[in-house]
Amino acid sequence: MRANTHFAFFDEGSKKEIRRATLKAVAIPGYQVPFASREMPIARGWGTGGLQLTLSLIGKTDVLKVIDQGADESVNAVSIKKLVQETTGVQVTDQTEEADLIQSRHRIPEIPLTKDQILVLQVPMPEPLRPVEAREYATKRMHSEDDYSGAWLMLFEQIVKYGKTATAADHPVYVNGRYVMAPSPIPRFDNPKMHQSEALILLGAGREKKIYAVPPYTAVESLAFEDYPFAVESFEGQECRLCGSAHIFLDELIDQKTGETVYQCNDTSYCMEQLNSTEKAGVENSYA
Amino acid sequence: MHEEPILKVRNLRKQFGSGCSHCANLDSNRLEKNYCTVCGTVYAVRDVSLDLYPGEILGIVGESGSGKSTLMQCLYFDTDVASGEAYIQTPALTGTNVFELSSQQKRSIRNHDYGMVYQNPVHGLKMNFSSVGNIAEKLIAAGNRNVGEMEATSKRLLGNVHIPLHRMKEEPRNFSGGMQQRVQIAKALSNNPPILFLDEVTTGLDLSVQANVLDLIKKIQRELGISMIVVSHDLAVIRMLADRTIVMLNGEIIEQGLTDQVLEDPQHAYTQQLVYSLL
Structure with missing residues (x-):
C-alpha cells in the first residue's frame, strides 16, 4: 500500500458522497437514493455499486468476505477481493462468521448474520417497477404515491400464465x-x-446510480396474493452430495457422464465448513 | 323530479402558457380562436361548467382542437387544471373540490369512482400484458389481492364485451382495434365505477365493429345505470347515445341542451354548420 494515495481507492470526496447517500438510505428503508456513481476499474454491471459501498465503508481493522453467487473463489469475487486488499491492506476471509463486511452477488450466506456485520449486495436492476414503466420520473412518482399495482400485476401475470409466481430471483418485497x-x-x-435481519443490509447499483438499504430489525415482507402465498424454492428430500446438508439453498447440477441430477451447496464456504467439522469430528473420534 | 348531479364541474379552465395583460380577461374576445396572439398562450378549455346526472349519457361534440379531449383529461386528472372546481356526489367526497385533492386521493378516485376509455387503446391498456391482467390491474389498484376473484371478474367482463374465452390470456397488442377497444371498456368497468368517460371510442373502427361497441355502451348504461360523458366528433354516435349534448368550440361551450333539440334545431352558427355538413 502506497502512503501517498487515499485509503481504499477512493478520494475523500467520493467516500463522503457515497456515505451521505448510504445514511439517507438507512434513514428511509427501501427508498432508492440516487448517488454520483464513480468510474471504477471494473465495468459497470459487474458489481460497481457493491464495490463502491464496500470501499466507502471499509476500515483498516475490518475483515472482508466477497461472495459471487454463493462462491468465494469465482473470478469476480477474487478480483474484487484483490482490488480491495491491494488498496487497503485489510484481511480477507472465506468464513462468514469472521467477516465484518460481506459483499455479495445474488446470495445471502446460509449462516445467520449478526449485528456486528454489514451485508453489501450488488444490484443490477434496483427498480422493481421498471418492467411495467420505463420512465424514471413515472416510477419515482409511483413510489411517492404508494402506487404498486404494477409490481402486483407482474406477479398476477405469472400466476395467470404459469399457475404460480415464477420469479426465479429478485422477488419484490x-x-x-x-x-x-x-x-x-x-x-x-x-x-x-432479510426480515428482521440483525445485520445492516446495503444494496448498491453502480450502473443505475442508486443506493438503498434495509436497516437492522426492519420488517421485510415478500409480495404475495391472498390465495397464492409466498413460497421459497423447495429442496424437499434433497441434500448436498458433498457435505450432506439439507434445508439450505442447493445448486442443481447434471453429472456429465451419467446424466444424473445431483445437488450441491450453493454457499461454498458453508459447505467447506460442514465438511471440515465432520472431518475434525472423524479425526477426533479415531484418536479417542 | 329534482335530482342532484353526480358530477358537477364549475369554471374549469386549462391553459398552456402564463397569459398576459392582453388576454387576461377572457370575456373581452381578444383571442384568435383560443390563442392569444400577443403572448402565445393557448386557452384549451375556457371556464367550462357542466352537470352530469346519475344514469345519463352526456355527449360532447366539437371540431378538432375545440378542447373536448383536454376537458376529459382534466376531469380524469391526466393533466392539471389552471382553475376551476369539480364535485363528485359520493358520501366521502361531498362538498370537496376534487381538483384540490392530493395526487394520492386523485388516484384513489380514478381507481374507485372513475372509468376511462381512451381514443387510442395504447393509453388505456398495457399492450404487453394479458387482457385478464389488464383488467386485474385496475382491481389491484383498488386494493384487491385475491387472484381467483380477480380472474373470475376479468373473465366475466371480457365475456360481456364478447372477447372469446380462449383469447383472454393473450396480450391486447395481438388484437384488432375493435377488440382492443372492447378490452379497454371491460377494464374501465371492472370495479363498477359510477362515472365513465369515453373519449372518441368508435373513431377509426369500421362500421360493424362501431355498432357493436355502441350497442355495448347502451347496454351498460341500461343495465348498470352508469353515468357517462361521451366525447365524439361523430354526430351519429352522439345522436344514438347521448341524452343531452354539449357543443364546444375554441374551448368554450357554445350550445347545450337535449340531443334531439340541439341536432334538430341548432341555434349557434357553428352548430348549424356542423349539423348541416352531416346531412
Whole structure:
C-alpha cells in the first residue's frame, strides 16, 4: 500500500458522497437514493455499486468476505477481493462468521448474520417497477404515491400464465410496510433472511446510480396474493452430495457422464465448513 | 323530479402558457380562436361548467382542437387544471373540490369512482400484458389481492364485451382495434365505477365493429345505470347515445341542451354548420 494515495481507492470526496447517500438510505428503508456513481476499474454491471459501498465503508481493522453467487473463489469475487486488499491492506476471509463486511452477488450466506456485520449486495436492476414503466420520473412518482399495482400485476401475470409466481430471483418485497424494493437477484429462498435481519443490509447499483438499504430489525415482507402465498424454492428430500446438508439453498447440477441430477451447496464456504467439522469430528473420534 | 348531479364541474379552465395583460380577461374576445396572439398562450378549455346526472349519457361534440379531449383529461386528472372546481356526489367526497385533492386521493378516485376509455387503446391498456391482467390491474389498484376473484371478474367482463374465452390470456397488442377497444371498456368497468368517460371510442373502427361497441355502451348504461360523458366528433354516435349534448368550440361551450333539440334545431352558427355538413 502506497502512503501517498487515499485509503481504499477512493478520494475523500467520493467516500463522503457515497456515505451521505448510504445514511439517507438507512434513514428511509427501501427508498432508492440516487448517488454520483464513480468510474471504477471494473465495468459497470459487474458489481460497481457493491464495490463502491464496500470501499466507502471499509476500515483498516475490518475483515472482508466477497461472495459471487454463493462462491468465494469465482473470478469476480477474487478480483474484487484483490482490488480491495491491494488498496487497503485489510484481511480477507472465506468464513462468514469472521467477516465484518460481506459483499455479495445474488446470495445471502446460509449462516445467520449478526449485528456486528454489514451485508453489501450488488444490484443490477434496483427498480422493481421498471418492467411495467420505463420512465424514471413515472416510477419515482409511483413510489411517492404508494402506487404498486404494477409490481402486483407482474406477479398476477405469472400466476395467470404459469399457475404460480415464477420469479426465479429478485422477488419484490415491501420494506417497513412502505416501499416496494427489489431485493437484488437473490433467490426467493433468501428473501425471509432479510426480515428482521440483525445485520445492516446495503444494496448498491453502480450502473443505475442508486443506493438503498434495509436497516437492522426492519420488517421485510415478500409480495404475495391472498390465495397464492409466498413460497421459497423447495429442496424437499434433497441434500448436498458433498457435505450432506439439507434445508439450505442447493445448486442443481447434471453429472456429465451419467446424466444424473445431483445437488450441491450453493454457499461454498458453508459447505467447506460442514465438511471440515465432520472431518475434525472423524479425526477426533479415531484418536479417542 | 329534482335530482342532484353526480358530477358537477364549475369554471374549469386549462391553459398552456402564463397569459398576459392582453388576454387576461377572457370575456373581452381578444383571442384568435383560443390563442392569444400577443403572448402565445393557448386557452384549451375556457371556464367550462357542466352537470352530469346519475344514469345519463352526456355527449360532447366539437371540431378538432375545440378542447373536448383536454376537458376529459382534466376531469380524469391526466393533466392539471389552471382553475376551476369539480364535485363528485359520493358520501366521502361531498362538498370537496376534487381538483384540490392530493395526487394520492386523485388516484384513489380514478381507481374507485372513475372509468376511462381512451381514443387510442395504447393509453388505456398495457399492450404487453394479458387482457385478464389488464383488467386485474385496475382491481389491484383498488386494493384487491385475491387472484381467483380477480380472474373470475376479468373473465366475466371480457365475456360481456364478447372477447372469446380462449383469447383472454393473450396480450391486447395481438388484437384488432375493435377488440382492443372492447378490452379497454371491460377494464374501465371492472370495479363498477359510477362515472365513465369515453373519449372518441368508435373513431377509426369500421362500421360493424362501431355498432357493436355502441350497442355495448347502451347496454351498460341500461343495465348498470352508469353515468357517462361521451366525447365524439361523430354526430351519429352522439345522436344514438347521448341524452343531452354539449357543443364546444375554441374551448368554450357554445350550445347545450337535449340531443334531439340541439341536432334538430341548432341555434349557434357553428352548430348549424356542423349539423348541416352531416346531412
